[in-house]
Amino acid sequence: MKLRKKPRTSRKIARKEYLKVAKKRKVSYQERRKAIGKQLKYLKKNLGNIEDLIQAGASLENLSKRQKNCLETIKKVYEQQQSMWENKTQSVPQRIVSLTQPHIRPIVRVKAGKPIEFGAKLSVSCVDNYVFLDKISWENFNESCHLKEQVEKYKETFGYYPESVHVDKIYRTRENRNWCKERGIRISGPKLGRPPKNVSEEEKKQAHSDECFRNAIEGKFGQAKRRFSLNLVMTKLPETSITSIAITFLVVNLSKLLRQFLSLFLSLFTNNRTGELIKPPFINFDYTLNNFYVLKLIDLSENSWSKVA
Missing domain, CATH: 1.20.1280 (Monooxygenase)
Structure with a gap:
């Protein structure tokens, strides 16, 4: 024309x-x-x-x-x-903020210097220092709605409910507390309602222990960002971005597994001083197999490797 x-x-x-x-x-x-x-x-x-x-x-x-x-x-x-x-409004459903990445949505966060963030929102759980990527979405969502699903996935993977769940404040809703109580799961954090005047030393110690235990998942995000470039995802398509994020957490788990293998390998050659004088160091196959069984890396019943992450 x-x-x-x-x-x-x-x-x-x-x-x-x-x-x-x-x-x-x-x-x-x-x-x-x-x-x-x-x-x-x-x-x-x-x-x-x-x-x-x-x-x-x-x-x-x-x-x-x-x-x-x-x-x-x-x-x-x-x-x-x-x-x-x-x-005369400031928001619209599924608002587009990028021409090259129309799937990205603005996520309002209460952070100093970063009131709004852009990118994928993750729901991650940590079991024995291994990270499980439970949910990833480009849309903003409330994390507390997925606690039940994450706990059920834990039961499906390990065969039983966890003894306790260490969560952030947003997860401690009345519904989630009642759901965990019905299944005998202790949820971390203070009880709902007015705080008591007198708190026992045992409760203080338990609360401090829960917060220290929950810091593991916060540390995993920092480790993924600093060492494994989680904050430098350069892919443009939603599928490739999700793959890149999933691979990052996979590498985090592999690094943890490698450290466990290395520690187990070095422990085979490190004996106390008395043991070194009595007999030379040697590799004990039964000791190695038992340690692998404790770490849940080998399933003796099926004689095969089990899922780690």
Whole structure:
């Protein structure tokens, strides 16, 4: 299709209008709303030109797959921003914040310097210093709703319920407490209601022990970010990003397993001073097999390797 004249996009004017507001140190609500309205008009005009060209006989077949996806994303962003501008709201369901990664959602967090974060939200459990990736989603969700599912997965894996569950404050809802109590599971944290005036030393010691035990899962996130680049996921597609995150936690578990193998191997050659004088060090097969059985790495009943992570 041949055009007599290229449609006007007004991109230079739109850029100047944008920079006029973006370079201001403080922008009032009215100025920001007026600037957003102008940008929406420019975008509506350009999208209208594309629709007119399609109706005149133009085709989008020459566009690459990436360009087509980007065009569809731009249309959705325009619809969302136009709806927010008309209704004077600051949120919209499944809000798109990136053209190259439209699956990413803003997640509001109560953190100093980082009120909003972007990326996948994880629900992770830690058993014997091994990490289990229970849920990963690009949408924001309430973690407390998945406690029952995580405990049931634990029972499915190990064959019994855990003795205690060490969780954050958001998990300690009345429903989760009652559910754990019915199954004989102790949930960490103080009881609901007004705190008692007198707290025994045993309860204080138990609360301190629970908090120290729960720090293991916080440490796993820090270890994954610092040593295994969990905070440097460079993939763009949702499938590849999820795979990258899952591989990161897999490597965390493998590093823990390697340390256990190394400790077990070195323990075979380290004896006390008396033992060294009496007999030379040697590898005891029964001792090695028993240690592997304690670590749940070998199932003697089936004579096969069991799942570790």
